[in-house]
Amino acid sequence: MIPYQLVWAIMLLPLGAFIVNGLILRLFVNRKSPVYGYVTIGAIGLAAVFSVWALISVATNSEHLIAVPDVNWISIGTFNFHIGIMMDQLSALMVVVVSVVSLMVQIYSLGYMHHDEAGYYRYYTFMSLFTFSMLGLVLADNLLFTFVFWEMVGLCSYLLIGFWFHKPSAANAAKKAFIVTRLGDFGFLAGILILYFNTHTFDIAQLHSLAVAGVLGGSALTWACIGLFGGAIGKSAQFPLHVWLPDAMEGPTPVSALIHSATMVCAGVFLVARTMPMFVFSPEAIRIVAIIGGFTAIFAATMGLVANDIKRVLAYSTISQIGYMMLGLGAAGWAIAAEINSGALMGSGEEIIIIAKAAVAVGMFHLFTHAFFKSLLFMAAGSVNHATGTFDMRQMGGLRKTMPWTYVTFLIGSLSLAGIWPLAGFWSKDEILATAFTSQPVLFWLAMITVFLTAFYMFRAIFMTFHGEYKGGDPAADKKYAHTHESPWVMVAPLVFLALLAIGVGWWNVTGGFSSFMGHEAEAGHGFMAVFNIFTHTVNGVPLPLISLLIALFGIFAAYVIYIKKWITAKSIGKFFGPVYDVVRDKYYFDELYENVIVKIGLMKGLFTGFKLFDEKGVDGAVNGTAAVVVRGGKAIRQAQTGQLQLYGIFIGIGLVIITVCVLIWGM
Amino acid sequence: MIGLTHYLVLSAVLFCIGLYGALTRRNAVIILMCIELMLNAVNITLVAFSSYIVPQLLTGQVFAIFVMVVAAAEVAVGLAIILAIFRHYKDIDIDNINLLKW
Numbered sequence: 055m056i057p058y059q060l061v062w063a064i065m066l067l068p069l070g071a072f073i074v075n076g077l078i079l080r081l082f083v084n085r086k087s088p089v090y091g092y093v094t095i096g097a098i099g100l101a102a103v104f105s106v107w108a109l110i111s112v113a114t115n116s117e118h119l120i121a122v123p124d125v126n127w128i129s130i131g132t133f134n135f136h137i138g139i140m141m142d143q144l145s146a147l148m149v150v151v152v153s154v155v156s157l158m159v160q161i162y163s164l165g166y167m168h169h170d171e172a173g174y175y176r177y178y179t180f181m182s183l184f185t186f187s188m189l190g191l192v193l194a195d196n197l198l199f200t201f202v203f204w205e206m207v208g209l210c211s212y213l214l215i216g217f218w219f220h221k222p223s224a225a226n227a228a229k230k231a232f233i234v235t236r237l238g239d240f241g242f243l244a245g246i247l248i249l250y251f252n253t254h255t256f257d258i259a260q261l262h263s264l265a266v267a268g269v270l271g272g273s274a275l276t277w278a279c280i281g282l283f284g285g286a287i288g289k290s291a292q293f294p295l296h297v298w299l300p301d302a303m304e305g306p307t308p309v310s311a312l313i314h315s316a317t318m319v320c321a322g323v324f325l326v327a328r329t330m331p332m333f334v335f336s337p338e339a340i341r342i343v344a345i346i347g348g349f350t351a352i353f354a355a356t357m358g359l360v361a362n363d364i365k366r367v368l369a370y371s372t373i374s375q376i377g378y379m380m381l382g383l384g385a386a387g388w389a390i391a392a393e394i395n396s397g398a399l400m401g402s403g404e405e406i407i408i409i410a411k412a413a414v415a416v417g418m419f420h421l422f423t424h425a426f427f428k429s430l431l432f433m434a435a436g437s438v439n440h441a442t443g444t445f446d447m448r449q450m451g452g453l454r455k456t457m458p459w460t461y462v463t464f465l466i467g468s469l470s471l472a473g474i475w476p477l478a479g480f481w482s483k484d485e486i487l488a489t490a491f492t493s494q495p496v497l498f499w500l501a502m503i504t505v506f507l508t509a510f511y512m513f514r515a516i517f518m519t520f521h522g523e524y525k526g527g528d529p530a531a532d533k534k535y536a537h538t539h540e541s542p543w544v545m546v547a548p549l550v551f552l553a554l555l556a557i558g559v560g561w562w563n564v565t566g567g568f569s570s571f572m573g574h575e576a577e578a579g580h581g582f583m584a585v586f587n588i589f590t591h592t593v594n595g596v597p598l599p600l601i602s603l604l605i606a607l608f609g610i611f612a613a614y615v616i617y618i619k620k621w622i623t624a625k626s627i628g629k630f631f632g633p634v635y636d637v638v639r640d641k642y643y644f645d646e647l648y649e650n651v652i653v654k655i656g657l658m659k660g661l662f663t664g665f666k667l668f669d670e671k672g673v674d675g676a677v678n679g680t681a682a683v684v685v686r687g688g689k690a691i692r693q694a695q696t697g698q699l700q701l702y703g704i705f706i707g708i709g710l711v712i713i714t715v716c717v718l719i720w721g722m
Numbered sequence: 723m724i725g726l727t728h729y730l731v732l733s734a735v736l737f738c739i740g741l742y743g744a745l746t747r748r749n750a751v752i753i754l755m756c757i758e759l760m761l762n763a764v765n766i767t768l769v770a771f772s773s774y775i776v777p778q779l780l781t782g783q784v785f786a787i788f789v790m791v792v793a794a795a796e797v798a799v800g801l802a803i804i805l806a807i808f809r810h811y812k813d814i815d816i817d818n819i820n821l822l823k824w
Binding site for chain 1: 741744745746816820
């Protein structure tokens with residue numbers, strides 16, 4: 055059992071690294087010194103050790119909870135606000151994901167950022183701050199505290215996307231990311247306020263009990279949940295606020311690996327999972343989660359098919375996979391919401407909360423596995439960039455021979471993402487497909503098509519990058535990248551470690567270990583043979599795992615046919631689909647829609663012109679009108695002010711006489 | 723028989739003459755004299771009330787002496803100012819003393 059002080063330390067160690075790096079070390083150490091990296095790696099490494107310890111403690115503890123005393127932050131009258139930590143299965147899982155991936159990324163960055171002009175100082179300072187904020191976000195036990203950290207990770211994301219702010223594209227991408235996610239955050243804040251006005255508490259556990267008890271319900275709960283999910287849509291780049299994530303790839307690649315694939319963009323999924331006992335009492339809200347998730351999964355995958363920038367392919371893949379997680383949460387929650395509505399689910403409030411919390415196992419397991427293989431893929435893409443100087447896959451090719459480690463790890467990550475047995479992605483994706491199949495057939499078919507698309511675009515990326523002939527790297531760099539080489543060990547080692555995780559973490563749930571950890575009743579263990587028996591496993595009589603595997607293999611085969619054998623060329627397919635291809639390549643014109651229609655016409659010409667008119671006529675009119683009335687009135691009244699004391703005396707005398715007469719007539 | 727009323731009427735008449743003069747005349751010396759007139763009207767009232775209502779006490783009389791002292795001081799300052807103004811402008815018409823007016 056881990057002492058609760060160490061649970062605080064998980065969160066505060068990266069904060070310490072931030073303060074040491076940002077405020078103290080800079081006074082003594084050159085900004086290009088790797089010391090900043092060592093401080094960050096040390097702090098996060100220790101936090102990772104404590105995180106794993108906490109996870110084991112939670113798993114072995116019968117209550118699946120570590121009690122951490124609250125700290126009083128603000129007391130205003132009767133309003134007390136506590137800072138508290140909620141260390142249950144969900145938080146324990148998330149702190150492990152965040153700290154382990156963050157640790158790997160920090161080690162990798164020592165190599166990747168080595169040649170950077172800006173140096174390690176600013177980079178590692180921001181990275182520590184981000185890790186602290188993200189850990190705080192997943193540990194917070196009340197929504198207000200969650201929101202504070204939610205905004206802080208948004209800030210760090212902004213700072214790190216715009217790390218190379220001298221590039222206009224990076225600066226613009228940072229602004230875009232910040233502003234688009236703010237739209238969602240508005241919904242999050244509104245949701246929190248609705249909850250507070252109805253319950254007078256921010257505490258998540260209390261809100262769960264109130265929702266189960268029926269005190270919090272009806273339209274208030276639905277709107278609050280939709281608001282919270284709005285925040286999740288923004289942060290997790292779900293349709294229709296997905297536009298910021300592909301542009302966020304302007305940041306350094308390790309930043310993409312940590313923030314824009316494994317941790318921050320999954321905060322939305324975490325938020326929905328955290329508030330799941332509220333969502334299950336609002337069938338409308340949980341339906342929206344499932345539908346948005348299922349739609350985003352296939353929608354983003356189609357855009358991934360045609361992107362030529364390797365990081366953008368991965369970005370669309372991230373959006374798509376987060377859609378899967380939302381679908382997993384939504385479908386499981388939808389089933390429970392239906393049971394509650396029909397009265398089939400009986401039990402005390404405590405039991406219902408446990409069931410609702412356990413329902414997030416499906417979505418969270420995919421988050422867990424996805425974090426490892428997607429950060430692996432990003433870091434491998436960074437390794438490729440390190441060798442070729444570009445992210446454009448059309449300038450690459452043939453890297454398999456010169457970069458064997460990168461190739462193998464990228465291949466493992468892709469196989470895992472595509473859902474190939476027996477890698478991690480297969481197990482987590484299979485769970486989501488099975489859940490969707492039993493509760494929402496339409497969404498299931500969307501997800502099934504996405505399996506094909508995922509396998510196809512990942513292997514398109516592999517074949518374009520690592521197979522064929524090398525095409526010379528960055529064309530602007532004047533043959534500097536003519537000869538590629540493997541990256542230094544400090545970059546390869548994290549790749550290998552994450553590749554091992556990408557292979558292995560899925561086995562946690564082969565016999566239902568993860569589900570029982572999240573609170574499902576323990577299933578009968580099948581031992582190691584369950585890894586093989588999965589293909590005889592059927593859902594409602596359909597051998598789902600086998601079908602999804604075959605579809606994924608077919609996707610890989612299709613990519614092989616087009617990009618290796620070239621029986622069919624990509625161009626002829628593009629011609630065949632014609633206008634559809636153009637629409638997908640141009641990202642369904644969402645950027646144009648937002649920029650040209652909503653911003654330029656809707657906001658600039660409509661709303662802002664209206665505001666300007668109101669400002670000029672209404673506000674300025676009121677101010678100037680008041681001033682004019684005062685000036686004119688003053689001009690009129692000032693005639694009375696002659697400056698002759700004697701005249702004033704006469705008025706005083708007349709006034710006194712009038713007062714005296716009045717007193718005499720009407721009495722005292 | 724001369725009663726309190728007679729004194730009060732006398733006082734009121736004197737006060738009104740003083741007030742009228744203070745408010746209408748333009749000569750600073752005359753305004754000062756009118757102010758003295760008003761103060762003395764008040765003194766008459768004070769002494770009259772005191773001797774008719776509380777004859778055993780001398781509060782009104784004492785008050786009147788205070789007023790006279792203050793009035794003497796005020797006249798001394800006032801005449802000095804008027805003298806200084808006269809030396810400067812060769813005139814004591816208060817309509818011409820308007821340097822501080824806007």
